[in-house]
Amino acid sequence: xxxxxxxxxxxxxxxxxxxxxxxxxxxxxxxxxxxxxxxxxxxxxxxxxxxxxxxxxxxxxxxxxxxxxxxxxxxxxxxxxxxxxxxxxxxxxxxxxxxxxxxxxxxxxxxxxxxxxxxxxxxxxxxxxxxxxxxxxxxxxxxxxxxxxxxxxxxxxxxxxxxxxxxxxxxxxxxxxxxxxxxxxxxxxxxxxxxxxxxxxxxxxxxxxxxxxxxxxxxxxxxxxxxxxxxxxxxxxxxxxxxxxxxxxxxxxxxxxxxxxxxxxxxxxxxxxxxxxxxxxxxxxxxxxxxxxxxxxxxxxxxxxxxxxxxxxxxxxxxxxxxxxxxxxxxxxxxxxxxxxxxxxxxxxxxxxxxxxxxxxxxxxxxxxxxxxxxxxxxxxxxxxxxxxxxxxxxxxxxxxxxxxxxxxxxxxxxxxxxxxxxxxxxxxxxxxxxxxxxxxxxxxxxxxxxxxxxxxxxxxxxxxxxxxxxxxxxxxxxxxxxxxxxxxxxxxxxxxxxxxxxxxxxxxxxxxxxxxxxxxxxxxxxxxxxxxxxxxxxxxxxxxxx
Numbered sequence: 225x226x227x228x229x230x231x232x233x234x235x236x237x238x239x240x241x242x243x244x245x246x247x248x249x250x251x252x253x254x255x256x257x258x259x260x261x262x263x264x265x266x267x268x269x270x271x272x273x274x275x276x277x278x279x280x281x282x283x284x285x286x287x288x289x290x291x292x293x294x295x296x297x298x299x300x301x302x303x304x305x306x307x308x309x310x311x312x313x314x315x316x317x318x319x320x321x322x323x324x325x326x327x328x329x330x331x332x333x334x335x336x337x338x339x340x341x342x343x344x345x346x347x348x349x350x351x352x353x354x355x356x357x358x359x360x361x362x363x364x365x366x367x368x369x370x371x372x373x374x375x376x377x378x379x380x381x382x383x384x385x386x387x388x389x390x391x392x393x394x395x396x397x398x399x400x401x402x403x404x405x406x407x408x409x410x411x412x413x414x415x416x417x418x419x420x421x422x423x424x425x426x427x428x429x430x431x432x433x434x435x436x437x438x439x440x441x442x443x444x445x446x447x448x449x450x451x452x453x454x455x456x457x458x459x460x461x462x463x464x465x466x467x468x469x470x471x472x473x474x475x476x477x478x479x480x481x482x483x484x485x486x487x488x489x490x491x492x493x494x495x496x497x498x499x500x501x502x503x504x505x506x507x508x509x510x511x512x513x514x515x516x517x518x519x520x521x522x523x524x525x526x527x528x529x530x531x532x533x534x535x536x537x538x539x540x541x542x543x544x545x546x547x548x549x550x551x552x553x554x555x556x557x558x559x560x561x562x563x564x565x566x567x568x569x570x571x572x573x574x575x576x577x578x579x580x581x582x583x584x585x586x587x588x589x590x591x592x593x594x595x596x597x598x599x600x601x602x603x604x605x606x607x608x609x610x611x612x613x614x615x616x617x618x619x620x621x622x623x624x625x626x627x628x629x630x631x632x633x634x635x636x637x638x639x640x641x642x643x644x645x646x647x648x649x650x651x652x653x654x655x656x657x658x659x660x661x662x663x664x665x666x667x668x669x670x671x672x673x674x675x676x677x678x679x680x681x682x683x684x685x686x687x688x689x690x691x692x693x694x695x696x697x698x699x700x701x702x703x704x705x706x707x708x709x710x711x712x713x714x715x716x717x718x719x720x721x722x723x724x725x726x727x728x729x730x731x732x733x734x735x736x737x738x739x740x741x742x743x744x745x746x747x748x749x750x751x752x753x754x755x756x757x758x759x760x761x762x763x764x765x766x767x768x769x770x771x
Contacts, residue, residue, distance in 0.1 A: 362629075364629070364631050365630070365632065366632050366700070367631055367667060370628050370641075371667055371668070372671075373627055374627075374628065374641055374652075374668045374669075374671040377627055377643065377650055377672055378650075378671065378674060379675040379676075380675075383532070383678070384533055385400070385531070386530075386533055387530055387531075388528060389527065390521065390522055390526065390527065390528065393518060393529045394513050394514070394515065395512070395573060396529075396531035396533075396573075397511065397512055397531060397573070397677050398507060398508075398509050398510065398513060398517075398529065398530065398532075398678075401505050401506075401509045402507045402521055402529070403504065403505055403506065404501065404502055404503060404524045405502065405526065407496050407501055408497070408499040408523060408524060409494050409495075409496060409497075409498065409499065410496060411441075411496050412494065412496050413456055413457065413459060413493070414454065414457050414459055414494075415493060416455055416466055416468045417455050418453060418466050419450045419453065419466065419469070419472055420465075421445075421466075421481070422447050422450075423448050423449075423464060424447075425482060425487070426480040426482045427450035427480065428449050428450070428480060428481075429449065429450040429474075429479060429480070434452025434454070435451060435452065435453040435458065436454050436457055438457075439458065440458075441458055441460075441461075442461075443460065443461075444460060445460040445462050450481045459493055463493065464489055464490075465488060465489055465490060465493065466493055467487060467491075467492075468492060471484050471485050500524070506521075507521075510679060512679065513531065532676075534573055534575045535574045535673050535676040536577070537569050537574045537598055537599065537673075538580070538592070538600075539566060539577070539579040539601075539602050539603075540579075540580050540589065540603045540604070541562045541580065541581045542582055542583065542584060542589065542605040542614070542615075543583065543584060543606075543656060544583045545557055546558070546559040547559060548581070559581070560658045560729060561656070562579040562581065563579075564729075565579065565602060566578070568662075568665060568758070569673070571759060572665075572669070572673050573677050573679060574673055574677075577598070580592065586614035586617065589603075589614055589615070589618050593651065600652065601649055601650070601651045602651075603652070604654050605654075605656030606653070607655055607656075608638050608655075615640070619642050619644075624643060624644045624651070625642060626641075628640055628641035628668060632699040633663060633667060633699055633700045633701070634699050635702070636654075636659075636660035636663030636667065636702075637699065638655050639655060639660075639663070639664035639667060640652070640653040641653075641672070652664065652665075652668045652672065654669075658728070658729045658732075659727065659728055659732055663738075666738060667702075670682075684753050685753070687716070687717060687739075688715055688716075688718070688750070689717065689718050689748065689749075689750055690708070690717045690748055691719060692746070692747055692748050693720050693741050694745045695741050695743055695744045695746065696743055697744065698743050700740060700742060701745075702738045702739070702740060702741070702755070703721075703738060703741055704720070704721045704732045704734070704738055705718040705719060705720050705721060705738065705754070706736055707737070732757075736756065737754045737756045738754070738757075739752045739754060740754070
């Protein structure tokens with residue numbers, strides 16, 4: 225394993241301290257790193273760039289004087305740690321930043337080896353050479369900026385509208401505003417079981433079943449008379465009011481109806497057009513078709529609805545070390561993202577194909593990307609700069625346009641967003657660590673899918689956080705939180721959850737949202753922005769904001 229600033233170490237070799245290495249030795253080490261990276265087409269992602277140092281590090285691995293502040297989430301190729309030495313480095317994302325974090329991507333880049341003889345890989349273009357200012361990558365985007373780019377990319381294509389029968393429309397987004405096709409109700413109806421009466425009482429009535437729902441119009445009701453009526457039945461012309469059965473006294477012997485309470489004109493009658501008039505807008509475009517929206521549309525006369533097709537998503541799981549079943553063993557670990565991503569993306573309104581497991585095979589990845597007809601391809605792992613991190617080189621080989629190449633967020637900063645061709649699908653490359661992948665989903669995939677599907681963006685809202693939350697010195701942090709009701713008249717708030725390291729899912733499994741923690745962290749009692757999870761329950765403190 226190679227440290228951030230040290231040479232490649234063979235088993236049993238000594239490791240020189242970074243501070244004691246001479247400049248000449250340092251340059252020789254960096255050249256060795258570049259030669260190793262050239263074998264896998266990743267030269268410009270090495271630890272040494274030959275450039276003057278700048279603050280932080282961009283997504284391709286260039287170092288700067290504040291690199292010691294960055295957390296260990298950079299190694300994102302697997303769901304735990306793609307290094308073959310599980311003790312080589314650890315994430316400090318769940319603890320306060322102490323300035324001692326290393327960047328495991330450097331070690332993986334420096335330990336690159338040539339492909340095995342006979343293995344087939346797509347031809348990959350030369351990467352940028354160290355010190356070539358014309359080919360250096362820009363710094364990672366801020367979290368807010370990255371989300372805005374993803375949302376704009378989702379809205380970039382021409383709008384598409386399809387009409388679906390009511391039973392197939394739920395979960396889709398309305399492409400057009402719904403206007404009522406009829407008055408609701410379309411005639412005066414009784415709101416209660418009881419008696420329709422005309423004029424002052426008492427009222428004469430005739431025995432019989434009376435007026436039932438679903439029948440045609442009845443004759444006008446003369447003054448001083450009453451007729452039994454059922455809920456939903458058409459009210460006869462000239463009806464003054466409906467008297468509920470429990471508020472009426474029937475004198476069978478005399479054939480008269482008496483009211484036990486005062487009668488108000490129009491009581492318990494739903495007049496025509498009370499809910500809406502024909503042509504009135506009921507629901508705006510961009511509304512998700514929920515069961516309630518479906519019922520309203522049916523009541524308003526619709527048999528089919530104009531909707532935006534659901535985005536189609538392919539999931540490609542990368543990594544030779546992943547198991548599909550059983551317990552981890554012999555350096556192999558369970559795949560956590562394959563089972564998780566499909567349901568999560570469906571909750572975001574996408575149609576998802578089954579996850580495909582490609583392993584660490586650049587050729588298979590290139591073929592899968594070139595042949596996909598999905599709107600979005602989501603990959604897991606392979607976005608860093610290790611010897612089997614093929615996402616960047618394969619995207620280069622396909623001529624893809626990188627829209628986001630690294631985000632200043634923890635965990636998950638090596639995430640990326642690319643467009644494979646001007647009219648082709650987008651790709652969201654997620655880090656391999658599970659919570660880092662969740663960060664990528666909410667940062668890039670969610671706003672992108674919302675744009676494709678025509679969904680309105682989630683309205684941001686803020687909540688008090690009870691507890692100090694440590695922050696990264698320069699980057700945004702996304703921390704799992706759970707909502708708590710206030711005590712003794714206090715305000716509702718959110719509480720951060722403990723297990724929030726890049727490789728951990730225990731915290732997010734108990735969470736109903738993520739707190740957006742600005743650089744430097746926040747003190748207890750501070751308001752922070754909250755991202756709801758797609759299945760978060762509607763609670764009073766969310767103020768109607770849903771994913």
